[in-house]
Amino acid sequence: MVTYLKRSRCANFWQRRDEPIIQSLLDMDFYKFTMGQLIFLLHCGVQVKFAFTNRNKTVKLANVIDIGRLREELDHVRTLRFRPSEIHYLRGTNEYTERMFVEPYLQHLVHLAPPPYELAYIDGDIAFSVYGEWADVTYWETIFLSIVNQLYYEKLLADRSDFGHDRVIAEGIQRLGEKITGIKDSPIPYTFIEFGTRRRFSAGWQRYVTTRLKEEIAPERFRGTSNTLLAMDLDLLPMGTNAHEMPSVYAGLADLATGGDPAAIRESQNVFLRDWFGLYGAPLSIALPDTFGTDAFLRNVDPAFATQWKGSRQDSGEPEAYLNKMERYYRVQGIDPNERMVVYSDALMLPAIDYLAKLTEGRMQYSFGVGTYLTNDLGLKALPIVMKAVEVNGKGLVKLSDNVAKAIGTKADIERYMEIYGYNNAYNEQPVY
């Protein structure tokens, strides 16, 4: 008779057409909050621009995604606010350091209204950017990516019959089943984290996959998710530390403040590491060293990184070379590499995971952050889309990474930063999607 109003939160793979994709501001990666708190506490007034990039130049998104529909979803996000129980959840987060989010930051979230965005279709692709207080605009990142993905697949499958839809899901379930079996059967007891919010097929599918991973292989193998809403709803560990956004903006600020002093720009990475460690201490001390190349990072980094930090995340370049590099670095610093961790997170798939586990076992601690391969592997091609900080206080930002194909910035800036950091990485391969 009367149906009761409940939180559906995309309980199905196929959301009802009239349900918005993003139904909660917690439906984003947890690292936005760990970074967000640092930004709020230490970088009040800093203006940042984020912009969207589709790395696949052959897919013209403007031909696929209707701009009106996209606007509708984005405008709905702008009406969302953090709900009281969601703030309770964040305030209650205790898994890393005791009550890690301080009250002024939580009050900032209480009052946060997703800021305006710029959207246009240029040259067949989506031009999307947000500009404003860093502490406000940072939250658009994974939300925008999730929306673009879901609209893309919605459109891609729009002409299929119900049975056609079912077959896509069936393929996804088959593949997920094979992965779970593969992981269970692996003689090496590695652990992994689901990191796929930004590349997910749909909100419902990410929820389904995460639920099944929890039921089948948690907590031994499956350790948690980067998605804060799913962590809350499914009682999983919310996981994430920091992204390129941080060293990239820190470098830009140092660049601006000193008129481009190379030493100050190089040192800015250490400033960030100190700020971060000061706020969260050991529990969240996983560094992302590749922003200006891992070699440069290891040349310049404070010894505190070796002595205090738990480890680092490998997000670009050759994982095998990375492992060798890190092992050598810790040895030189007089630290047993076996007491330090590497988190592999660059477009991982199962054979590679197995291979890396075997390779790393007994040499260093390790875990895996797995994204697209979990949340968007249903037989359809994934979209290599990203949204990055591209400007701070009007100054263009740079990210190099260990894979030149992933570099971001103007040509002049990229070359200048390569010079500053002594970057000479020849690795330039398109990642596998």
Add this chain to the structure above:
Amino acid sequence: MVTYLKRSRCANFWQRRDEPIIQSLLDMDFYKFTMGQLIFLLHCGVQVKFAFTNRNKTVKLANVIDIGRLREELDHVRTLRFRPSEIHYLRGTNEYTERMFVEPYLQHLVHLAPPPYELAYIDGDIAFSVYGEWADVTYWETIFLSIVNQLYYEKLLADRSDFGHDRVIAEGIQRLGEKITGIKDSPIPYTFIEFGTRRRFSAGWQRYVTTRLKEEIAPERFRGTSNTLLAMDLDLLPMGTNAHEMPSVYAGLADLATGGDPAAIRESQNVFLRDWFGLYGAPLSIALPDTFGTDAFLRNVDPAFATQWKGSRQDSGEPEAYLNKMERYYRVQGIDPNERMVVYSDALMLPAIDYLAKLTEGRMQYSFGVGTYLTNDLGLKALPIVMKAVEVNGKGLVKLSDNVAKAIGTKADIERYMEIYGYNNAYNEQPVY
């Protein structure tokens, strides 16, 4: 095709027969946690017995509720644990005092396993009791009452057709609609809280009513709920302070420690008030004065009650006499009664609410705690069931209240306490259910 596993939490009025009634340990009144923390912090090792009473001696529950079915529900509760996100919610509770639940208490809840119970059917009624650490057994109270109620109505309606069920709900909706209109139309802008977990028709019906109250008349009129799970799920304010359990056990402990010294027993109520205020301060300072009669309370209470406490709750006896008494008391203490509050919570229905609002307006601040009338008014008779602390460390406990019909304890103990407290309340009326 594949249906996604979701938290249904009795989304319908009629739960699926194979779904347990209690699906979360948060599905209990919030005051169990405010009291529970004080008990945990200050009364480690105290052994308490709680027992169930059906005040309606003409309804023989053993003839209605199947003991096997009841055991099944209770045993399911024993398998429940507080989920991580539920602990997050409690840790994040900030509406009264900043992060009001301390970590040791939250860890106590994390490890809490609902303790064993004693259940038998004696003389046609249910004999249910729990005995053990006060800090563990206290949580059974509202849970047990909710289960008994729901099983009772389930059985009562078992023979009706689907349409027969629908008509009961329709009646409940009609009545709820009239209440909401009545409240909206009242010229006096009073506020109220939903307090009906223990007497609810069903978990689903309480959820429905609370959802509709929120949609229709929050936050102006409807201020929150005593049910912690509903507060979390519906973003309502969780509300509650303390119950007779506290002064009753404090008196028993003083009685035991001093071999029955009347002054110590009388003073125990002040000891409790100081402990409570020390823990929560002004925001939760609503006293429940009627445990041994409101007259005795006002004769013996520390002046701090007048100067520091926000007010009190009227839970038995004549509300009009209570208001006069409180007004006089504050005047004598040199406090403007208009700066103090009375929360009416004794079996309230709408004409009485309107009457009391009119009566109190301009004289004192006031609000209403409404239970059965909201969560169990579908044309079926409500059950006057309670579950009370009846023993501490083996010693029988006493509660008198402002209505002798609600007194609890052995005849000898009741008489002794009447003597100690100078109790001479002639009011003895069955409350209206």
